[in-house]
Amino acid sequence: MTIPVYFSRRPDYEPSRLERTVAELLPAAGFRPAPGTHVLVKPNLVAPRRTHLSCTHPAVVRAACIYLLACGARVTVGDSPAFGTARAVARICGLPRALADLPVRLVNFTRARPVPLSFGGTIGVASQALEADSILSVPRLKVHDQMGLTCAVKNTFGCVAGSRKALAHQIHGERGNRFPRLILDVMAALPPLFHLVDGITAMHRAGPIGGDPFELGLLAASDQAVALDTALCTLTGMPPELVPLWREALACGMPGSRPEDISYPLLSPEDFDAAGFLAPAALSPVAFRPWRFVTGRVKSLFARFR
Template sequence: MAHPVHLLRLTRYDDPALDARVADLLGATACPVTRGDRVLVKPNLVAPRNTALSCSHPAVVRAVCRFALSREARVTVADSPAFGTGRIMARLTGLTASLSDLPVAVANLDEPKPLRLAHGGTIGVSRLALEADCILNVARLKCHDQMGMTLAVKNFFGCVCGFRKSLAHQRLGKDRARFAAMILDVLAALPPTTSLLDGIVAMHKAGPAFGEPFPLGLVGAADNPVALDTAIYTLLGLTPEAVPLWRESERLGLGGTRPEDITYPRERLEAFDATGFVTPPQLSPLAFEPRRFVTGRLKSLLLSLRGSR
């Protein structure tokens, strides 16, 4: 079965054609958003550090919102970051200001609902995500110190509420395959999704917060996030052994894991130069040291308290 991945070249966030080109990409994926749908636009708002590079760019999120509004959907922009809340991070990244003239709500992905995992146990996934009619997933193309890369599929981990993500790192951290399977369980439980990947300026060498900029000039979209990620892995010359999510998706036989099954109706991979893109040479442990875990939770609580004032 062929899995289309739509790619285009775009080198500037202030390009006047950004909105139109994002709308063209999303429309090409047969995105199911229709009038009256409750649409969750899910950016990557990872942490209040290096936000210009570590988080979804406000201009790209705005373009996705405008696409959904053009189809007369009811739009909510929300995430559950590692630190603070979605509302706080939206303000710190400039996203709230960017969306201020649009009829969209900015919210937190909270109200956890237990999701049973295939390997046992449960995890709390936001009711807002589970009950949306459609999710427009706005990911940033980045390296990830613990998982190799964070692209479209990894961005859905943000639908897990708050500190439950840190607990998942602690509980599943000794088994990278099981951690990857948990993320795929979350994806499988969600309503229909369409993913847009921002690689206009990507992050390489490290991540998900403290890497360096890499001007790749790429924006991609697909209704199958696994296929979209596989296209990028192929562009970067990676293998499933280097990326736990790719390896686990392949083991489960998910569609879109085989590069030969992906088609490119617009730009092909050869249109993009990834020469010099550096991925982490060795993956860091998934489980945090106890001191780092406690410190991180205290920082998150402090940020939340400051943001509520």
Template sequence: MSEAVPVLLSRCPDYQVRRLHEQFDRFAGELGVPACLAGRTVLLKPNLVSGWAPPLACTDGQFLRAVAEWFIDRGARLRIGDSPAFGSAAQVLQRQGIMALLAGLDLRVVEFVTPRPLRLAHGVTIAVAEEALACDLLVNLPKIKAHSQMYVTLAVKNLFGLVCGMRKALAHMTNGLSHQRFADLMLDLLAVLPEHVAFVDGIQVMHRAGPARGEPLFFGCLAAGRVQQAIDFGLIEALELDAARCPICVAARRRRMIGSTPSSLRFPLEQPDSLHGSGFIAPDRLAPVPFNPLRFAVNTARRVAGRLSR
């Protein structure tokens, strides 16, 4: 029997920097993140949906600043990157007011624009950003949100943002014939990534709808781990949601992936039931994964216009 996978859950009432750094210290100790990262390139991958989305739709700027400080203090060569639905990562950071919060830090914002085609386990070839692969440690920074198509956005779903630009929308259209096929694509993606770890922003979350237009909810939780699907299962339990309604969880269990059963998880810090009672609500029905063709065409035009305006 394989050793149980650690999923770190911790209460956190706010985005106070010192408190966050203390939490990250605990996470690093449990997950074996080195105290010294001198000479190593670390890429932070937040959830940057759009510059026009409400701030709640994106990884919180204070949280991102605290993570960035923590890694810089350990000597890392720090990069921040994402592939937003519209515009560039720099534009979203600017419009969301996050760039101002990052002022003075020794880091570089990178755009995910160079496609590297990778063949995944189920035979699908998808173009992952070269900029996302060119790091020694990939730090996944999801925001806990309800999701109209995939039930919730947690650790696995956030890494889909490593796919270059419009190729994400094309993947929705060509590999979204079922929720399970799309979930398999995202789970396959994990195997081709560099060393990675997740620090999850679950303090102020989005529920009822998402990933951009849901309602705020205080959950007061941080989460962390190295096995992305295990983090998802731990958070599903903490949020009192039904894993059987989450396509990613269903696909992971069907494939018997590590961390997809209660007996394969351990919680060194908080237990999931200690976080019960938040009142988080996920969508009752899931929307189709492929976009409406008209919406797809409009979104494509908007992305092209955004590129021309840079």
């Protein structure tokens, strides 16, 4: 049995057309939450810099919320950015304005609950994420200087609360495959997940903040994050050796980690032009240098008061 991944073409962020596309794509891909259920929408609100490109576009988040509300779901939007708070980053990228007329609550992940890791120890995952009935993860398709690609799987790492993410980089970043394994463990601990990828304007050359725009014109959806990321690596031409999360999924034999495991009921990777999409020339170490770690924590503290 193959795992279906659903691709749809959307060349721009024009709100009404985007809302129609999302309202067609999500139910076609099998995501229709029951009335009264609590759905957490988890965008990528990475940092209060270059938010027009580094964060999930507010129009995509709004379109997802409109669809969920039409299904009768109770909707919360939340994240734990690498720098600052969800509310601060959301304000800078224009998300509160995009959601202002909707009965949607925006939260910052703060309260943490320990989740066991497969190699021992625990990681603090936000209770706001663990307590949802389901999660709609809405990442932006970007290359990543440390992880090659940040998309469906990597976006779930944002459910780790606060500075625990930076500490995870430091503690596990130089210990073999532990850091990608940790992210896969976090994803496995979450409530039922569905994924809607904002690849209308992707980021290439560098990332997750400082890259360049790449007009791909893609929305993608699946309930299988590994398959979705494999499909997008195939589309963009990124090999497993440049994507540690894909490499770890392959090593674990996870469903969807092989391109031949995937089917495309709508459009396929060949229907999109990714010529010129550039990955990082080489990956940076996962563990930050001590000075970068300290300055990063100072920047994060400063961002909370912006």
